[in-house]
Amino acid sequence: xxxxxxxxxxxxxxxxxxxxxxxxxxxxxxxxxxxxxxxxxxxxxxxxxxxxxxxxxxxxxxxxxxxxxxxxxxxxxxxxxxxxxxxxxxxxxxxxxxxxxxxxxxxxxxxxxxxxxxxxxxxxxxxxxxxxxxxxxxxxxxxxxxxxxx
Numbered sequence: 598x599x600x601x602x603x604x605x606x607x608x609x610x611x612x613x614x615x616x617x618x619x620x621x622x623x624x625x626x627x628x629x630x631x632x633x634x635x636x637x638x639x640x641x642x643x644x645x646x647x648x649x650x651x652x653x654x655x656x657x658x659x660x661x662x663x664x665x666x667x668x669x670x671x672x673x674x675x676x677x678x679x680x681x682x683x684x685x686x687x688x689x690x691x692x693x694x695x696x697x698x699x700x701x702x703x704x705x706x707x708x709x710x711x712x713x714x715x716x717x718x719x720x721x722x723x724x725x726x727x728x729x730x731x732x733x734x735x736x737x738x739x740x741x742x743x744x745x746x747x
Contacts, residue, residue: 664728698717
C-alpha cells in the first residue's frame, strides 16, 4: 500500500508556510510526572486543508534532551526531531548521530530507507519554548509564542 502523497509532495508540504489551525492554541498539557505534551493541527497558509499535526513531547520539562517533536501527515510521521546521547551504528555505518537530529521520513521508500537521521549540529534548545521556536523555523510554522501556555 502506498502513501497518498509522493516524496516530492511531502517535501513541498514541509517547506510551505504553516499556521496553527484556527481555534487551537499552544497549550502544553502535563504528561507523566515531570513532562509536558502538545498536539495541534496545522494548516497551510495558502493551500488545501489537510490532516497535518504538530506533536511535541517533553519527557522531563527541564531536560531538553528528553524533548521530541513530530510532524504528522495523514497519521503518518513525515519529520521528527530527537536527541541521542550516543551515536548508533549498523555494520560500521552511522545510522543515528550523537546529539540532535532530524528524522526525514518518506513512507514511499522501502522500510530500511524510509527514515534518515540527519544531524542538527547547531540545534541546541535551552528550554521548551526555545525548542518549539527552533522547530517552527525548521518546519516553517508561524507561531505566536506569546500565546503559549506551559
